[in-house]
Amino acid sequence: MSRLPVYLRTLGSLGADQRTCSSEQLATLAGVHSAQVRKDLSFLGVNGTRGIGYDVAALIEHLRRALGLTKNYAVAIVGGGNLGNALGNYAGFATWGFDVVAVVDADPAKVGNVVAGIAVEPLDDLERIVAERDVAIGIIATPARAAQDVADRLIAAGVRSILNFAPAVIEVPAGVDVRRVDLSTELQILTYHLHRR
Amino acid sequence: MSRLPVYLRTLGSLGADQRTCSSEQLATLAGVHSAQVRKDLSFLGVNGTRGIGYDVAALIEHLRRALGLTKNYAVAIVGGGNLGNALGNYAGFATWGFDVVAVVDADPAKVGNVVAGIAVEPLDDLERIVAERDVAIGIIATPARAAQDVADRLIAAGVRSILNFAPAVIEVPAGVDVRRVDLSTELQILTYHLHRR
DNA sequence: TAGATTGTTAATCGATTAACAATC
DNA sequence: TAGATTGTTAATCGATTAACAATC
Numbered sequence: 060m061s062r063l064p065v066y067l068r069t070l071g072s073l074g075a076d077q078r079t080c081s082s083e084q085l086a087t088l089a090g091v092h093s094a095q096v097r098k099d100l101s102f103l104g105v106n107g108t109r110g111i112g113y114d115v116a117a118l119i120e121h122l123r124r125a126l127g128l129t130k131n132y133a134v135a136i137v138g139g140g141n142l143g144n145a146l147g148n149y150a151g152f153a154t155w156g157f158d159v160v161a162v163v164d165a166d167p168a169k170v171g172n173v174v175a176g177i178a179v180e181p182l183d184d185l186e187r188i189v190a191e192r193d194v195a196i197g198i199i200a201t202p203a204r205a206a207q208d209v210a211d212r213l214i215a216a217g218v219r220s221i222l223n224f225a226p227a228v229i230e231v232p233a234g235v236d237v238r239r240v241d242l243s244t245e246l247q248i249l250t251y252h253l254h255r256r
Numbered sequence: 257m258s259r260l261p262v263y264l265r266t267l268g269s270l271g272a273d274q275r276t277c278s279s280e281q282l283a284t285l286a287g288v289h290s291a292q293v294r295k296d297l298s299f300l301g302v303n304g305t306r307g308i309g310y311d312v313a314a315l316i317e318h319l320r321r322a323l324g325l326t327k328n329y330a331v332a333i334v335g336g337g338n339l340g341n342a343l344g345n346y347a348g349f350a351t352w353g354f355d356v357v358a359v360v361d362a363d364p365a366k367v368g369n370v371v372a373g374i375a376v377e378p379l380d381d382l383e384r385i386v387a388e389r390d391v392a393i394g395i396i397a398t399p400a401r402a403a404q405d406v407a408d409r410l411i412a413a414g415v416r417s418i419l420n421f422a423p424a425v426i427e428v429p430a431g432v433d434v435r436r437v438d439l440s441t442e443l444q445i446l447t448y449h450l451h452r453r
Numbered sequence: 454t455a456g457a458t459t460g461t462t463a464a465t466c467g468a469t470t471a472a473c474a475a476t477c
Numbered sequence: 478t479a480g481a482t483t484g485t486t487a488a489t490c491g492a493t494t495a496a497c498a499a500t501c
Contacts (some may be wrong), residue, residue, distance in 0.1 A: 064444040068423075081458065090425070093458095094494055101460060109459040110501040126444050127451025134443075141345045145338035151423050151440040196446055220446040222439075226265075226348050228287070236449045238442050242419075243348040245435050246331075247261040247323050249393055249417040252433045254324030278482065290482095291470055298484060306483040307477040459500080470489070477482085 062099055065089050067122040070115055081112035131156040133192050135218075137209045138200035139164035139172060139179040142224055146200055147175030160192045165205065182209075189216035196220045203227035210237070259296055262286050264319040267312055278309035328353040330389050332415075334406045335397035336361035336369060336376040339421055343397055344372030357389040362402065379406075386413035393417045400424035407434070 069089045073080065082100070086093040100113065105121045107113040123129055134157050136143045146152075147159050162174045165182040172179045180188065188194065197213040199206050199221060206225035213221060214235055223229055223239045231237050266286045270277060279297070283290040297310065302318045304310040320326055331354050333340045343349075344356050359371045362379040369376045377385065385391065394410040396403050396418060403422035410418060411432055420426055420436045428434050 060448070061441075061445050063448065064438075064441040067444075068425075068441075083458080092494060094461095094496090095492095097458095097460065098493085107459055108501060109499070110457045112458065125448070127447040128444065130451075132443075132447060132450070141338075141342035145342040146439070148338045149439055152443065155440050155444060157440075157443055195450060196443065220450050222442055222446060228265075236446055238446060240437055240439075240442060241261075242343070242346055242437075243352050243354075244258075244261040244265075245419055245437060246329075246349065246354055246393065247264075247325065247352060248258050249419060249433055249435060250324040250329060251260065251322070253329070253392060253417050254327075280482080289470060291472090291485095292468095294482090294484065295469085304483055305477060306475070307481045309482065457501085459498105461497095461499100463494105463496085465492105465494070467492085468490085470487105472487085473485095475483080475485100477480105 060099065060102075062089070062091065062095070063103075063122055063126055065091075066096070066099070067119065067126065067128075070119050070122070073115060078115055079108075079112040080115050080118070082107070085113070128156055131158050132195040133158050133160040134196045134198060135159075135161040135163065135185070135188060135192075135194040135213075136174075136198045136200055137163050137182065137185070137213070138198075138205075138224075139166075139169040139174055140200065143198075143200040144174050146198055146224075147177065157196070160194060161188045163188065165201075185209075185212055186216045189213070189218060194218055196222065199223045199225050199229075201225050259286070259288065259292070260300075260319055260323055262288075263293070263296070264316065264323065264325075267316050267319070270312060275312055276305075276309040277312050277315070279304070282310075325353055328355050329392040330355050330357040331393045331395060332356075332358040332360065332382070332385060332389070332391040332410075333371075333395045333397055334360050334379065334382070334410070335395075335402075335421075336363075336366045336371055337397065340395075340397040341371050343395055343421075344374065354393070357391060358385045360385065362398075382406075382409055383413045386410065386415060391415055393419065396420045396422050396426075398422050 082093040082096040086096045103125050136146055139162050147162050162177050163180045163182045163185055169179050170181050197218040199209050203226045206227040207229050210229040219235050221237045226241055279290040279293040283293045300322050333343055336359050344359050359374050360377045360379045360382055366376050367378050394415045396406050400423045403424040404426050407426040416432050418434045
């Protein structure tokens with residue numbers, strides 16, 4: 060569930076000397092309610108100690124397992140433009156076990172460019188790349204008009220998780236997860252609050 | 257509210273010849289419930305016509321007004337790295353009236369680089385830039401460790417809306433809006449579903 | 454033991470949806 | 478008029494929070 064990454068990050072920001080952590084402390088730092096924390100952790104099957112709190116190291120380990128962060132995932136970025144470039148260089152991915160194994164682009168002029176130490180490959184090779192490198196996650200960083208086609212190809216090739224940065228809603232069959240990051244929508248939500256002040 | 261940008265985008269994708277649109281059609285395209293649409297629009301003060309639906313052009317206009325998209329907003333990007341670069345080049349911003357008026361960076365080596373047709377300026381000039389160019393929205397595209405300091409300076413300079421791409425939670429006083437886009441969290445949510453299959 | 458904190462149930466709250474009279 | 482669709486109320490649902498016995 061989507062609060063787990065927040066807990067994990069919060070725990071990481073704790074002092075190295077802190078062995079236990081109460082639901083209250085975790086809640087305050089994560090910006091949620093302590094009952095929420097206890098419920099989430101309880102659902103996860105993590106047990107704290109009454110009167111003491113949760114063991115930080117054990118909790119981190121549990122969260123990492125629950126989030127599937129104990130193994131690495133191969134990520135392919137489709138789109139070698141500015142955004143794909145930025146994503147390829149994003150250091151945070153490696154920290155959490157996401158390996159960018161390919162950057163592909165439809166534009167022959169971009170093929171061969173080096174993004175984050177990886178040479179951009181042709182979009183035509185997408186299917187082969189997904190299969191050979193066991194790509195688990197596809198990131199779409201293309202213009203909107205290309206997004207659906209790219210998604211279809213990723214899915215046909217076996218990818219079941221997609222992070223979509225293109226400003227387009229893409230249709231996917233059941234069993235495929237898509238998360239969308241829409242920069243314009245984020246800004247529009249900000250302006251909604253901005254102008255009604 | 258955060259569904260409004262979705263409605264707006266959906267309406268934009270309608271054929272140019274479609275004059276009216278039912279709550280049912282809008283709901284299907286936007287992936288929500290028709291009662292939801294009617295309630296949202298009713299709350300907005302938009303009136304449809306029973307038996308007919310909503311007037312598309314009027315609805316778009318209402319949504320644009322509600323979202324504060326009838327005027328332009330000056331945006332400053334802090335961080336002239338890959339992400340700042342990608343954001344500066346993001347065409348979608350201009351479409352919705354967001355003008356990137358500055359890209360600043362703390363690194364003297366980056367100052368002078370041209371990002372999206374704009375020369376990167378020193379972070380030290382942030383306060384002056386915000387004041388002179390009437391910056392309404394600040395985008396933080398710095399490393400995590402710099403995020404809070406940058407936010408503090410943006411807020412001190414008068415910025416009330418912040419979009420934070422740095423993987424850090426930033427503390428802001430009441431009256432300041434922050435939206436956070438955390439790429440690692442997005443991927444972690446995907447893996448949560450991935451590995452439990 | 455006394456204080457602290459969990460784990461969980463029950464209460465609350467808010468958001469979503471069903472339903473339907475109003476009416477174009 | 479008949480069919481379609483809104484606007485809104487009431488019902489439902491799910492998520493959040495309060496509360497407290499259990500217990501370290």
